[in-house]
Amino acid sequence: MLLATVLALTAAILHASWNLLVKQSTDRRLALWGQFTIGGAISAVVLAIWSLSASPPDVAWGWAIVSGATHVPYLLLLSRAYDRGDFSMSYPIVRGAGALAGAAGGVLFLNDSLSAISTIGIVLTVVGLFILAKSGAPSVVGAALAVASTIALYSVIDGHGARQSQPIAYALTLNIAAATFVSIYIFARSRNQMLPTIRAHWKVMSVAGIFSTVAYTLVIIAYRHAPVGYVASLRESSVVIAAFAGWKMLDEGDHKRRITSAAIVLAGLVVLVIGS
Numbered sequence: 001m002l003l004a005t006v007l008a009l010t011a012a013i014l015h016a017s018w019n020l021l022v023k024q025s026t027d028r029r030l031a032l033w034g035q036f037t038i039g040g041a042i043s044a045v046v047l048a049i050w051s052l053s054a055s056p057p058d059v060a061w062g063w064a065i066v067s068g069a070t071h072v073p074y075l076l077l078l079s080r081a082y083d084r085g086d087f088s089m090s091y092p093i094v095r096g097a098g099a100l101a102g103a104a105g106g107v108l109f110l111n112d113s114l115s116a117i118s119t120i121g122i123v124l125t126v127v128g129l130f131i132l133a134k135s136g137a138p139s140v141v142g143a144a145l146a147v148a149s150t151i152a153l154y155s156v157i158d159g160h161g162a163r164q165s166q167p168i169a170y171a172l173t174l175n176i177a178a179a180t181f182v183s184i185y186i187f188a189r190s191r192n193q194m195l196p197t198i199r200a201h202w203k204v205m206s207v208a209g210i211f212s213t214v215a216y217t218l219v220i221i222a223y224r225h226a227p228v229g230y231v232a233s234l235r236e237s238s239v240v241i242a243a244f245a246g247w248k249m250l251d252e253g254d255h256k257r258r259i260t261s262a263a264i265v266l267a268g269l270v271v272l273v274i275g276s
Contacts, residue, residue: 001225001226001230003222003225004222004225004226004230004231004234005226005234007218007219007221007222007225007231008218008219008222008231008234008235008237009234009235009237010215010218011214011215011216011218011219011222011235012215012234012235012236012237012238012241013238013241014211014212014214014215014218015211015212015215015235015238016091016238016239016241016242016245017211017241018035018207018208018209018211018212018215019087019091019238019242020087020242020245020249021035021204021207021208021211022035022078022079022082022208023082023087023091023250024250025201025204027193027197028078028079028082028083029075029076029079029186029190030186030190030193030194030197031079031197031201031204031205031208032075032078032079032182033075033182033183033186033194033197034197034198034201034202034205034208034209035205035208035209035212036071036075036175036178036179036182036183036209036212037179037182037183037198037205037209038202038205038206038208038209038210039175039178039179039209039210039212039213040175040176040178040179040180040183041179041209042175042209042210042213043171043172043173043175043176043179043213044172044176046172047169047172047173047176050169050172057165057166057168057169058164058165058166058169059165059166059169059170059173060160060161060164060165060170061173063157063158063160063161063164063165063170064161064165064170064173064174064176064177065177066157067154067157067158067161067174067177067178068174068176068177068178068179068180068181069177069181070150070153070154070157071150071154071178071181071182072181072182072185073150074147074150074151074154075182075185077143077146077147077150078094078147080143080146081094081140081143081144081146081147084137084139084140084143085136085137085140085143085144086140086246086250086252086253087242087245087246087250087252088242088243088245088246088247088250088252088255088258089132089135089136089140089144089246089252089254089258090140090143090144091238091239091242091246092129092132092239092242092243092258092261092262092265093129093132093133093136093141093144093145093148094144094147094148094151095129095148095151095235095236095238095239095242096125096126096128096129096130096148096236096239096265097126097129097144097145097148097152098147098148098149098151098152098155098236099122099125099126099235099236100122100125100126101148101149101151101152101155102151102152102155102156102159102228103122103227103228103230104152105152105153105155105156105159105228106155106156106159106227106228107227109156109160110156110159110160110163110227110228112159112227112228113227114227114230114275115275116275117271117274117275118230118271118272118275119275120271120275121268121269121270121271121272121274121275122268122272123268124264124267124268124271125236125264125265125268125269125272126268127264127268128261128262128263128264128265128267128268129239129261129265131257131260131261131264132257132258132261135254135257155228156228158170158174158219158220158223159223159228161174162220162221162223162224163223163224167220167221167223167224168217168220168221170220171213171216171217171219171220171221172217174216174220175213175216219231219235230272234269234272236265236269237265237266237269239262239265240262240263240265240266242262243255243258243259243261243262244259244262246258247259
């Protein structure tokens, strides 16, 4: 459980960082596409070297492909959420509601179990996030909750796929599948903007792609060592980073409420760790 905790917390820092980069982009839909593409390319190279230097790793390809397909609505809804709302408002709602639904999905579909104390920690975390949501406009909250539904879906899919695979290989395969599906969608809608976007922003997209690839690989490994609800919720400590980043780096308002909400979230995470 200690390993899963360290992995999930590291992933939280990386996850908040690449989301901040996307939020600061002028075209967030294309920024997300570039990040997925670079992450997928890196994953393809690593997986090819792995397969050629040793035997090909065991991967539940079917689950990786299904999860990759869910990243198309995830991209569209996340870019919409960041277009509509502040980072310190949208990000915590997206991640918190996604963690709650992911935990429920793990219990319902993957036979995960959570102690009573861990359950209290999850509930406390989500309460903190919904205190924040009460101050947001319905359009902002609705967009964030829509993203959360896709997070819950791919969390359950990946929890199942990772347990049937070599976890790092599964994460790499998932990145390739997500990059493929997202690229097909963007090519159909904005093909003339793809190359100019990569040329102009490849440095930022590369950083975001590396961060997101490493972050989700750590999460996939953690799924092998702890319940999905535990990993998904602990990963959401990134909301604390988001609250401060929105205040200090993006000059977003209502920072007292948002930091207070983040503090409640942090308390819930501490309870979650104690109960596991």
